[in-house]
Amino acid sequence: MHIHPLITDTATLAALCDRLAGADFVTVDTEFMRENTFFPDLCLVQIAGGDEAAAIDPKAPGLDLQPLLDLLTEADVLKVFHAAGQDLEIIYNLTGKTPAPLFDTQVAAMALGMGEQVSYANLVQSYLGTTIDKGARFTDWARRPLNDRQIDYAIGDVTYLAALFPKMVAKLRKTGRGAWLDDEMARVCDPATYANDPDTAWQRIRLPSRKADVLGRLKALAAWRETEAKAKDVPRQRIVKDETLGELASAPPKSQADLARFRGLSATWAGNDIGRRLMAALEAATPLPAAEMPARDAPRPGLSSEGALIADLLKLLLKIRAKEANVAPKLIARADELDAIAGGVRDGLAVLTGWRFDAFGKDALALVDGRLGFAVKGNRLTMTAIDG
Numbered sequence: 202m203h204i205h206p207l208i209t210d211t212a213t214l215a216a217l218c219d220r221l222a223g224a225d226f227v228t229v230d231t232e233f234m235r236e237n238t239f240f241p242d243l244c245l246v247q248i249a250g251g252d253e254a255a256a257i258d259p260k261a262p263g264l265d266l267q268p269l270l271d272l273l274t275e276a277d278v279l280k281v282f283h284a285a286g287q288d289l290e291i292i293y294n295l296t297g298k299t300p301a302p303l304f305d306t307q308v309a310a311m312a313l314g315m316g317e318q319v320s321y322a323n324l325v326q327s328y329l330g331t332t333i334d335k336g337a338r339f340t341d342w343a344r345r346p347l348n349d350r351q352i353d354y355a356i357g358d359v360t361y362l363a364a365l366f367p368k369m370v371a372k373l374r375k376t377g378r379g380a381w382l383d384d385e386m387a388r389v390c391d392p393a394t395y396a397n398d399p400d401t402a403w404q405r406i407r408l409p410s411r412k413a414d415v416l417g418r419l420k421a422l423a424a425w426r427e428t429e430a431k432a433k434d435v436p437r438q439r440i441v442k443d444e445t446l447g448e449l450a451s452a453p454p455k456s457q458a459d460l461a462r463f464r465g466l467s468a469t470w471a472g473n474d475i476g477r478r479l480m481a482a483l484e485a486a487t488p489l490p491a492a493e494m495p496a497r498d499a500p501r502p503g504l505s506s507e508g509a510l511i512a513d514l515l516k517l518l519l520k521i522r523a524k525e526a527n528v529a530p531k532l533i534a535r536a537d538e539l540d541a542i543a544g545g546v547r548d549g550l551a552v553l554t555g556w557r558f559d560a561f562g563k564d565a566l567a568l569v570d571g572r573l574g575f576a577v578k579g580n581r582l583t584m585t586a587i588d589g
């Protein structure tokens with residue numbers, strides 16, 4: 202495979218992307234930093250296709266990434282990633298789109314019995330017999346210039362991926378599990394997964410209160426923090442930590458001067474502009490509507506104690522069936538689906554359709570309906586049909 206020098210100009214990038222648009226597939230990886238910014242700071246993009254590979258420097262003066270972004274969102278080009286989530290977040294932030302069609306080797310590994318979060322290094326070792334040099338793993342990718350070892354390390358990720366992909370596809374075809382990946386790949390590609398909506402930011406913050414006025418203030422404060430952090434391009438926790446937002450929502454200050462008494466806030470907020478904006482957000486807060494109230498805490502949200510026990514039995518059954526099928530349990534069913542089955546839901550669940558129903562769903566219903574039970578035979582836990 203021909204490895205290009207680091208690409209730092211638009212003309213070279215455009216020419217590369219024109220050639221790669223005709224490849225059977227392209228493999229993609231990114232290097233980024235996110236410790237000091239609101240959105241990930243894209244520092245390097247690696248791409249391979251056909252018989253060539255290259256690293257692209259997004260920080261090069263005058264470089265326009267548009268040819269690359271067009272390629273990555275082109276519907277006729279298959280994009281291959283490993284653990285694509287953070288890479289797709291970056292592309293979504295730049296384009297408002299996610300790459301599709303897409304193949305994620307970590308998701309594929311789930312269908313091939315390698316666990317739910319197999320590392321890239323382990324996947325390369327398993328399929329290619331190659332040990333990846335991790336010497337440049339903790340590089341500060343934002344610092345320039347990048348040396349040859351760093352660039353070689355980064356490009357290696359996509360050249361190995363180009364060799365991995367056909368082998369994994371061949372094994373998926375042999376096992377007949379290619380279709381098993383469709384739903385999970387669709388979820389990974391869903392733009393809604395990466396959208397940053399200030400109005401839902403509060404849902405990421407743990408607060409035990411179920412009072413509508415408290416949660417309404419939390420919603421308003423979390424949205425305010427998103428706006429502040431995005432405008433300043435800093436991590437949201439750099440503005441105000443979660444626990445401080447919870448305290449402000451639970452025991453709101455009566456005046457801006459009271460902000461000085463809250464742990465985690467600078468005393469200067471008692472008289473500066475950011476303190477005024479925080480107070481304005483609090484004053485504009487309204488009680489959380491009933492439709493947005495979170496489910497009550499319980500052994501399982503929305504389940505009785507008996508339902509929670511059934512959900513635990515379903516989880517055990519899932520482990521058994523997943524082990525028998527040599528597939529990651531997460532690919533068959535999610536915890537919320539098990540809770541739904543235990544709570545009596547039968548419609549709208551992926552686990553009760555298609556291959557998931559054959560692999561697990563039909564037995565899950567049999568267990569809930571009392572037609573299937575656990576038994577120990579020869580020191581092994583097995584399932585046994587119950588007559589009657």
